[in-house]
Amino acid sequence: MGKIIFVEHDNTEHVTEFEAGTTLMQVAVDNAVPGIDGDCGGECACGTCHMIVADEWFGKTGAIGDAEEQMLSMTPERAKTSRLGCQVKTTEAIDGITVHLPEFQM
Amino acid sequence: MTTSEKKTTVIVGGGHAAGALMTTLLQKKYQHEVVLVGEEPHPPYQRPPLSKNYLAGEVEQASLYLKPRAVYEKAGQQLRLGVRVEQIDRDNKTIRLSDQSTLKYDQLVLATGSHVRRLRAPGSDLQGIHYLHDIADTDALREKLVPGTRLVIVGGGYIGLEVAASAIKKGVNVTVLEAADRLMQRVTGPEMSAFFYAKHIAAGVDVRLNTAVTGFEAGDQGRVAGVTLADGGTVPADIVLVSIGVIPETALAEAAGLPCDDGIVVDEFTRTGDPDILAIGDCTRHRNLFFEKMQRLESVANAVDQARTAAATLMGEEKPYDSAPWFWSNQYDVRLQMVGLSQNHDQRVLRGSTEDKEFAVFYLREGCVIAVDAVNLPVAFMVGKQLVQHRKSVSAEALSDPGADLKALV
Ligand SMILES: Cc1cc2nc3c(=O)[nH]c(=O)nc-3n(C[C@H](O)[C@H](O)[C@H](O)COP(=O)(O)OP(=O)(O)OC[C@H]3O[C@@H](n4cnc5c(N)ncnc54)[C@H](O)[C@@H]3O)c2cc1C
Ligand code: FES
Numbered sequence: 223m224g225k226i227i228f229v230e231h232d233n234t235e236h237v238t239e240f241e242a243g244t245t246l247m248q249v250a251v252d253n254a255v256p257g258i259d260g261d262c263g264g265e266c267a268c269g270t271c272h273m274i275v276a277d278e279w280f281g282k283t284g285a286i287g288d289a290e291e292q293m294l295s296m297t298p299e300r301a302k303t304s305r306l307g308c309q310v311k312t313t314e315a316i317d318g319i320t321v322h323l324p325e326f327q328m
Numbered sequence: 329m330t331t332s333e334k335k336t337t338v339i340v341g342g343g344h345a346a347g348a349l350m351t352t353l354l355q356k357k358y359q360h361e362v363v364l365v366g367e368e369p370h371p372p373y374q375r376p377p378l379s380k381n382y383l384a385g386e387v388e389q390a391s392l393y394l395k396p397r398a399v400y401e402k403a404g405q406q407l408r409l410g411v412r413v414e415q416i417d418r419d420n421k422t423i424r425l426s427d428q429s430t431l432k433y434d435q436l437v438l439a440t441g442s443h444v445r446r447l448r449a450p451g452s453d454l455q456g457i458h459y460l461h462d463i464a465d466t467d468a469l470r471e472k473l474v475p476g477t478r479l480v481i482v483g484g485g486y487i488g489l490e491v492a493a494s495a496i497k498k499g500v501n502v503t504v505l506e507a508a509d510r511l512m513q514r515v516t517g518p519e520m521s522a523f524f525y526a527k528h529i530a531a532g533v534d535v536r537l538n539t540a541v542t543g544f545e546a547g548d549q550g551r552v553a554g555v556t557l558a559d560g561g562t563v564p565a566d567i568v569l570v571s572i573g574v575i576p577e578t579a580l581a582e583a584a585g586l587p588c589d590d591g592i593v594v595d596e597f598t599r600t601g602d603p604d605i606l607a608i609g610d611c612t613r614h615r616n617l618f619f620e621k622m623q624r625l626e627s628v629a630n631a632v633d634q635a636r637t638a639a640a641t642l643m644g645e646e647k648p649y650d651s652a653p654w655f656w657s658n659q660y661d662v663r664l665q666m667v668g669l670s671q672n673h674d675q676r677v678l679r680g681s682t683e684d685k686e687f688a689v690f691y692l693r694e695g696c697v698i699a700v701d702a703v704n705l706p707v708a709f710m711v712g713k714q715l716v717q718h719r720k721s722v723s724a725e726a727l728s729d730p731g732a733d734l735k736a737l738v
Contacts, residue, residue, distance in 0.1 A: 252395045254403065256355035261632050263374045267656035267665055268629075269710060289663065289706050296710030296735060328713065 224317030228255045228273075231325040240312045246283075246321060247271040247307030257323035264308035269293045270327040271307035272300075276320040283310045283319075299324040335360045335434035337642060338423060340413045340580065342366020344374060344628055345609030346439040347394040348635035354403050356639060360434075362405045365425060367412040368462060371397040376628060378466040379490040380658050384497070385470060389463060416584040418602055437638055438581055438592060438600070438607040442574035442626060447482060451544030454552040457568045460487060472567045475499030480555045480565040482541050484511040486657040488571035489524060492533050493659040503534040503563055505541055505555065514573075515655070517670055519689050520701050523682040527660055544568065574626055576611045589613055591624040596648040598638040606641060608634035617650035618717075619669065629654045652716045654709075661685075665709035668699030668716040677727045679708065679734075688712070695721040707734055714738040 226249055228236040238253045250258040250271075259270035266289050275283055280303040286294070290309045294300055307321075337353075339346045342364055350372065353362055366372070373392040381387050390396075400407055412426040422430045444459045446452065458469050469491070473479070477500050481488040484506030492502045504511075510521035511528075528535050540558035547553025554562040576591045587593040587601045591613030598606045598614070609631040613624045633651050640647035654667040673691035680687030688708035691699040696719050700712025711734045715722065718738075726732050 251351075252399060254351055254354040254395070254399060259632070261628060262656060263376060263628075265376075265656060265658070265663075266706070267663065268654070289704075292706035293710055295707060296714070296738070328710070 224312075224314065226312070226316070227318075227320045228253075228258075229320060229322045230255070230257050231323055242312055242314060244312050245308050246273060246305070246310040246312065249312060250307060250323075255323070257325075257327070258307060259327045260308060262308075266290055266293065266306060266309055268328070269297060269306065272297050272324050272327060273305055273307045273310075274299075274301045274322040274324065275303040275305055275310075276322065277303055279316065279319045279321075282315045297324075297328060298326065336432060337362050337435045337437065338431055338433040339364040339437045339439055340423070341439035341441055341577075341609075341611075342368055342370070342372050342407070342409060343439060343441045343609065343631070344372060344394070345441070345631035345635045346437075347372025348632040349437060349439065349608065349638055350400055350405055351394065352636050352639035353642070354400070354405065356643060358639070358643060363408065363431065364400075364406065365408045365411055365413050365423070365431070367410070367426075369410045370463060371395075371400070371407060371409065373463065374628070375461070376656075378463065379460060379487045380494070382463075383466050383470055383473075383491065384494045392463065413580060416580055416605075418584055418605070421604065434604065435642060436605045437598075437642075438605065438611060439609050439631075439635075440577035440580060440611045442576050442610040444570075445573045445575050447541065447570045447572060449541065449543040451546055451552065451556075454544050454546055455550050456552040456566065457544060457570060459570055460491065461574075469567075469569065473498045473500050477501065478564055478566045479503070479569065480505065480563050480567075481569045481571060482555065483571040483573070484508070484535065484537075485514065485571060485573065486512055486659075488569065489528065489659055490657060491569055491571070492528060493531065496531050496533055501534075502532075503536065503565075504528065505539045505557070505563065506535070506537050507540045509538050511535070511537070515670075516666070516701055517673075517676055517689055517691065519676065519678060519682055520664070520703075523703065524659065524662075526682075527662060531660060574610065576613075576624060578611060581607065581611075589622075593622070596637075596650065597641045597646065598634050598649065599641065606638045608638045614649065616653075617648055618652055623669075625653055627653060627655050652713065654713065661704075663704050663706070665702045665706060666699065667709060667712045668697070670699035670701070673698055675724065677724045679728050680705070680730055690724075690727045692724070697722060697727075711735060711738055 262268035545554035637649040670691040686704040697715040702708035
């Protein structure tokens with residue numbers, strides 16, 4: 223139903239399609255985008271789905287939960303608009319979003 | 329590259345490790361032919377939800393798949409599902425499959441996982457005795473979890489306890505029988521065991537420690553009616569779940585003459601005794617640089633980390649497997665995250681109290697943090713991951729003082 227653009231650390235772009243109701247992490251994994259592991263399958267337990275949302279889109283990604291904030295607080299490449307991809311639901315509001323991937327996952 | 333230069337890499341087994349390997353090879357743009365042969369009818373899937381939200385009926389089956397089957401196939405990787413590998417012929421570099429076909433390989437990766445340890449005791453073939461290892465097992469168990477049913481779980485490890493937590497929420501009467509004197513004894517320390525014991529008791533689970541099972545009592549029509557105990561007692565049951573650990577799946581490797589020792593023996597590059605055969609995941613006993621000893625691990629983290637190492641090895645890069653193991657478990661409102669292996673600790677430091685909603689136990693050896701168990705305290709897990717990985721020595725006071733910032737320690 224919409225598009226998500228993942229930009230790897232080396233600037234390689236992946237334009238992917240998504241359906242509402244999944245997560246940014248799952249869309250990246252389903253498209254074999256390098257740079258996203260998602261090892262715990264979206265349980266907010268591993269911290270291997272770190273993404274940096276483009277500034278103008280950040281407000282549309284929903285609130286950061288307490289567990290997510292704690293995980294992010296120790297993520298090496300944390301930025302102001304960092305999210306754990308598994309905690310961001312794909313909704314119509316994020317159709318067209320650009321998401322940058324860090325160099326390393328935890 | 330011309331087709332004549334194309335080699336074939338065959339992956340035996342279609343579980344989490346196999347799936348992670350396929351994905352990594354895709355991401356790294358591996359140029360050779362990749363064929364996965366898996367006995368289960370499903371593309372690679374995650375097992376953790378089988379005792380958690382998939383058992384609870386909160387997520388669909390398709391969401392267990394690491395990725396949709398079509399993604400691998402579109403990228404040129406082949407999946408032969410519902411087919412078992414019967415034999416490896418190392419001299420001719422071929423494998424024989426259950427459909428009687430043979431497949432040639434240049435490089436072979438064994439990702440055969442593990443199978444459940446069965447309880448061999450009188451009555452063990454009665455109807456109504458369940459095990460939990462694959463999607464079919466969870467589907468079968470879930471439909472029995474109806475209010476008022478008496479479920480007896482043999483084994484107080486994390487899988488049995490996760491099932492207990494889901495079942496009691498559904499109104500099932502749950503009893504857990506554990507032979508040891510504390511829960512999850514194999515993987516965690518006494519504080520954590522006591523904490524989970526109290527949680528389960530408070531939720532209404534009848535947890536019995538120091539309770540050895542001798543067999544099963546028959547009811548009508550060959551169905552189980554109870555579990556018999558070493559002290560002579562019987563616990564009445566409508567259904568039973570036996571969850572007493574797994575055994576590495578090494579039969580193929582052993583028959584092929586590869587070195588095995590409660591697991592297929594591999595080095596830090598996931599190589600077996602045969603240079604053309606690698607092995608990854610639950611089926612391996614491996615040398616982890618980090619622990620400097622041979623060990624076997626049953627976890628997603630180990631499966632994916634070894635898979636990534638194997639991908640590098642297949643591509644001629646030398647990237648040893650040296651990451652600290654980590655694990656998680658969800659029971660009730662508790663998110664347990666663990667990193668490191670705590671077995672050899674000489675000191676335990678508690679941060680917070682087991683009476684609180686959030687706390688952590690740090691396991692130290694000679695002043696270095698070797699493992700952390702964190703309850704609803706992800707920051708302790710994340711800090712722990714770095715402390716363990718870098719073998720940092722820290723003061724017990726800094727770890728235990730709730731006023732001191734954990735993040736300052738790394
Ligand atoms: C209920 C449950 C809950 C779990 N929860 C957690 C958790 O919370 N966190 C965590 O980290 N880990 C958890 N685990 C453990 C984790 O799932 C395993 O460590 C992981 O699946 C190992 O991956 P693997 O690929 O090595 O083996 P598996 O996933 O077991 O896959 C092996 C596959 O190989 C196939 N196979 C075997 N022999 C052959 C053959 N000869 N030919 C063809 N196919 C073959 C098998 O059918 C199987 O599909 C859990 C496991 C279970 C069962
Ligand atoms: S996938 Fe593990 S934290 Fe997001």
